[in-house]
Every structure is written in C-alpha cells, then in structure tokens.
Amino acid sequence: MEEIKITRATALKEKPDPSKLVFGKAMTDHMFIVDYDEDQGWHDPRIIPYGPLAIDPAAKVLHYAEEIFEGLKAYRTESGSIQLFRPDCNIERMNQSAQRLCLPQIPQELALAGITELVKLEQDWVPSAKDTSLYIRPFMIGLDAALGVHASHHVQYIVVVCPVGAYYPEGLDPVKIYVEDQDVRAVKGGTGMAKTGGNYAASLRASDLAEKSGYSQVLWLDGVHRKYIEEVGSMNVMFKIAGKILTPDLNGSVLDGITRRSCIQLLKDWGYAVEERRISAEELFQAAEDGTLEEAWGTGTAAVVSPIGELAMGSKKVIVSGNQIGEITQKLYDELTGIQWGRIADPHGWIVPIC
Ligand SMILES: *Cc1c(COP(=O)(O)O)cnc(C)c1O
Numbered sequence: 001m002e003e004i005k006i007t008r009a010t011a012l013k014e015k016p017d018p019s020k021l022v023f024g025k026a027m028t029d030h031m032f033i034v035d036y037d038e039d040q041g042w043h044d045p046r047i048i049p050y051g052p053l054a055i056d057p058a059a060k061v062l063h064y065a066e067e068i069f070e071g072l073k074a075y076r077t078e079s080g081s082i083q084l085f086r087p088d089c090n091i092e093r094m095n096q097s098a099q100r101l102c103l104p105q106i107p108q109e110l111a112l113a114g115i116t117e118l119v120k121l122e123q124d125w126v127p128s129a130k131d132t133s134l135y136i137r138p139f140m141i142g143l144d145a146a147l148g149v150h151a152s153h154h155v156q157y158i159v160v161v162c163p164v165g166a167y168y169p170e171g172l173d174p175v176k177i178y179v180e181d182q183d184v185r186a187v188k189g190g191t192g193m194a195k196t197g198g199n200y201a202a203s204l205r206a207s208d209l210a211e212k213s214g215y216s217q218v219l220w221l222d223g224v225h226r227k228y229i230e231e232v233g234s235m236n237v238m239f240k241i242a243g244k245i246l247t248p249d250l251n252g253s254v255l256d257g258i259t260r261r262s263c264i265q266l267l268k269d270w271g272y273a274v275e276e277r278r279i280s281a282e283e284l285f286q287a288a289e290d291g292t293l294e295e296a297w298g299t300g301t302a303a304v305v306s307p308i309g310e311l312a313m314g315s316k317k318v319i320v321s322g323n324q325i326g327e328i329t330q331k332l333y334d335e336l337t338g339i340q341w342g343r344i345a346d347p348h349g350w351i352v353p354i355c
Contacts, residue, residue, distance in 0.1 A: 001109055002045055004032070004117050009049035018127045021165030023302065024135065028122045031160045032114040036104050038153040045110065047118055050160065056145035060152050065198040066142030068097035071301050072258075073133040074119045074161070074354065076126045077342035082119060082134075084352045085340045087112055089258045094138065096256075097194035102151035103140050111138065114159045120355050122161055131166035131337070135302075167303045172325045172333060174309025175298075177232055178215040179281055180206045181314070185231065185253075187223030192230070192253030200234070207233065215312065217298070221281060223253065228278045235298030235306060236260035239284065240328055242292040249276040259299040263332050265348060272328075281313055288318035295326030304340075305333045 009029040016026040027050055034045040060066040070090040074082050091111045098105055115136055119126070126134040138159045142152030183206040186192025186199055203220075210218045217233030229248055231237055236257040238247045245267050248254050267274050287293040288311070296308035309323035320326075338344035339351065 001107070001113060002043065004113060005044070005046045006117075006121065007046065007048045015125065016163065018129045018132055018163065018165065021127070021132065021163055023164050023167075024137075024162055027160055027162045028125045028134075030118060030121055031158060032118045033156055033158050034106075034110065034114060036106075036155040036157070038104075042104075042106065042110055042157075045114065047121060053158075055143065058145040058147055059141075059143045060146075060150075061141040061143060063147060064142075064149060065196070065201070066101060066103065066152055067139060067197040068094060068101055068103060069137060069139035069195055069197065070094050071195075072115075072136045072138075073164070073301060073340070074126050074136060075133050075341045076128045079342075080128075081342070082123055082126050082354045083340075083342060084115070084119075084136075084354060086258050086262070086350045087115060087352055089261070090138070093195065093256060093258070094140065097196055098140060100191055100194040101142075101196055103142060104155055106140070106157055111157065114138065114157065116354050118159050118161060123355060125161065125163055127163045127165075129166075131168075133164055133340075134161050135164040136161050164302075167306075172305075172307055172330065174307040174321070174323050174325060175216040176214065176310040177217050177219050177308050177312070178210040178213065179311065179313035180210070180218040180220055181226065182206065184223035184226070185220045188252040190223070190253060193250070193255060195255060203234070219281070219311065222251075227280050227282070229281055229284065230254050232298040232306075232308070235300035235303065237296070237298050237308075238263065239279070239287075239293065240295040240326065241284075241287045243273075243294070245272050245274045245328070246279055247274070247276055248279055251278070257299055259301055259304060259336070262336060262348075262350065263299050263305070266332060266335055267328075269347075270331075284311070285313060285316060285318060288320070293318070293320060295329050296320045297326070297329040297332075299332075304336050305329055
C-alpha cells in the first residue's frame with residue numbers, strides 16, 4: 001500500500017464541551033482522502049486539514065446520488081487506549097454497497113488504514129466521558145464531471161470524524177414509533193441493502209411528518225405488499241414475542257446492520273431462539289393485543305439499542321413493555337456498550353485496538 005502523506009493543520013480548533021456534543025457537528029482538524037481513477041486504481045492516500053471539497057458542479061454525486069457511506073465509532077477505554085468495533089464488517093459492507101452503486105471496490109487494508117491513521121492523528125478528539133465516542137464517517141463519491149448517466153471513472157473515498165455524546169444523556173428512553181403507510185424507504189431490487197444517501201433522501205418526508213405528529217421515528221413497511229416490517233427509522237428492528245426474538249430477514253431491502261448481527265450473536269449465546277423472517281405489522285399488533293409482545297427495540301451504531309415504548313398504525317396505538325425499557329433491551333445495551341468501551345470481555349474478537 002502507498003504511504004499515507006500527512007499535511008497537518010496549522011491552527012487547531014478548540015475542542016467542544018464533551019457534555020454538550022450535538023451529533024455530527026463538531027468535525028475535527030483533519031480528514032483522509034484517497035483518489036480512484038480507472039486507469040490508475042486507488043492512489044495518493046493523504047490526510048489533510050479538514051475543509052470544503054472542491055467539486056465540479058457537474059459531478060455525478062451531485063446529480064445522481066452516486067454515493068455510499070459507513071458509520072462506526074472509536075471508543076476510549078478506562079485505561080485511555082482507543083479501539084474500534086468490527087471495522088472489517090463496515091469495510092466489507094461498503095464494498096457491497098459499492099457493487100450495487102457501480103463504485104469501485106476498495107482494498108480492506110487501504111480503507112481501514114484511512115480510518116485508523118486518521119483516528120490516531122485525531123486521538124485527542126476521542127472523548128473520555130461516559131458513553132461518548134468519536135464517530136467515524138467513511139464515504140465514497142462518484143466525481144466524473146459530466147451530466148450523462150453513467151458510472152464514474154473518477155471517485156474519492158473520504159473519512160471524516162467527530163466526537164459524539166451519549167445518545168441518551170438521561171438513560172435509555174423509550175421512543176414512540178409510527179407505522180408508515182404512505183412512503184416506502186426501499187424495495188427489493190432497489191438500493192435498500194446498500195448504505196447510500198438516496199435511501200435517506202427518500203426517507204426524509206415520512207420522518208418529518210412523523211416528527212410533526214409527535215413520533216420520533218417511523219416503522220418502514222416493505223415496498224411491495226406494504227405489509228411486512230423492514231426497519232425502524234435508520235435502524236434495524238427486533239421484537240420479543242412470547243419469549244422468542246423476531247427480526248425481519250435480510251430480504252434485499254433491509255440493511256445488514258452490524259449491531260443487528262452482533263445482537264443476534266449475543267442473543268444466541270444467551271440461549272434465546274432468534275427467528276429471522278417476514279413479520280407483518282398485523283402479526284405485531286395482534287401480539288400486542290394478545291399481550292405476547294414483550295419488548296421492541298431498534299439497533300444501530302449511533303444509539304446501540306433504542307427501546308420502543310409506543311407503536312401507532314392508523315388509529316391503533318399500543319404501549320410496549322409499559323413504556324419502560326425491556327429486560328433484554330437493557331441487557332443487550334449493557335453487553336454491547338461494555339464490549340465496545342472495553343469494560344467487559346470480548347469473546348468474539350470484535351474489538352480492534354488502535355492506540
Ligand atoms: C446504518 C444503518 C443501520 C444500522 O447499521 P449498523 O451497522 O448497526 O450501524 C440500519 N438501517 C439502515 C437503513 C442504516 O443505514
């Protein structure tokens with residue numbers, strides 16, 4: 001691999017107050033960039049001062065959403081060291097997204113070096129207060145400057161990082177969820193299994209409307225039958241029904257979440273039956289009516305797990321777990337955050353130490 005060239009910022013920014021961090025706002029002093037050109041492959045990996053990108057106004061990413069991204073975190077342990085959680089899974093997934101969007105494959109070693117070298121350089125930015133971390137946002141954009149609809153030959157992979165606070169400063173708070181019956185996020189054959197900006201653009205209207213009606217997220221139904229549950233907001237979703245754990249299967253329009261995968265592994269370790277299958281909204285509301293819907297929660301890197309306290313569909317409303325965090329939801333949160341911040345053992349080899 002080509003050596004990463006580092007150009008340091010001449011003036012460093014003031015670090016934000018760790019108790020007042022707003023998600024994704026306080027970007028650090030540097031960023032990682034590597035170029036791809038079809039005839040050269042990946043070249044010129046570099047860390048440069050954080051700042052605006054110069055992009056041709058005709059660049060494909062700006063018109064046709066030729067973009068993919070990832071999200072992971074660097075955690076500071078009690079001893080002061082810094083570590084990542086399953087970064088290999090993020091890079092693998094980025095390459096799967098790249099394949100769907102006709103973007104080039106990036107070698108695992110290069111993509112990971114971009115992350116680890118930037119985190120090392122910005123290590124003073126990794127906060128140490130409880131539940132805080134450094135959020136890492138790798139992304140890839142198609143930059144050919146031409147308005148024809150074709151895959152780009154010139155591409156960049158960029159990594160930016162920012163300190164983020166505790167997702168729940170007051171403890172795990174159950175959220176109210178609305179079952180979306182108008183808009184869909186993704187359909188089979190579309191880009192639902194890719195982590196790409198277009199899926200998020202398509203989701204904005206429904207989440208805006210839900211928020212205006214007092215709900216914090218929407219529960220997405222499948223785009224074909226409008227019947228089966230797919231995800232909650234930008235998280236995967238799990239339910240405990242009559243003692244069993246249920247989660248939608250990876251049907252092509254559901255994103256293969258790393259938190260989802262890790263939760264399934266932990267639940268199996270603990271002896272729970274985990275079913276990955278189609279779950280209709282009707283089945284879910286029926287279980288709630290029968291009193292067998294015991295817990296519901298979302299899973300994702302940002303929040304880890306997010307308990308669901310209320311579900312609404314049309315005029316129907318159900319309260320889950322008495323609007324309290326459920327036992328399994330709490331246990332998953334404690335176990336995963338324990339592993340991520342190095343407070344408990346990591347039997348699956350998920351942790352990658354950085355410095
Ligand atoms: C990123 C993402 C998730 C969660 O994935 P993690 O790897 O657990 O962070 C779930 N759904 C969507 C749509 C996502 O973009």
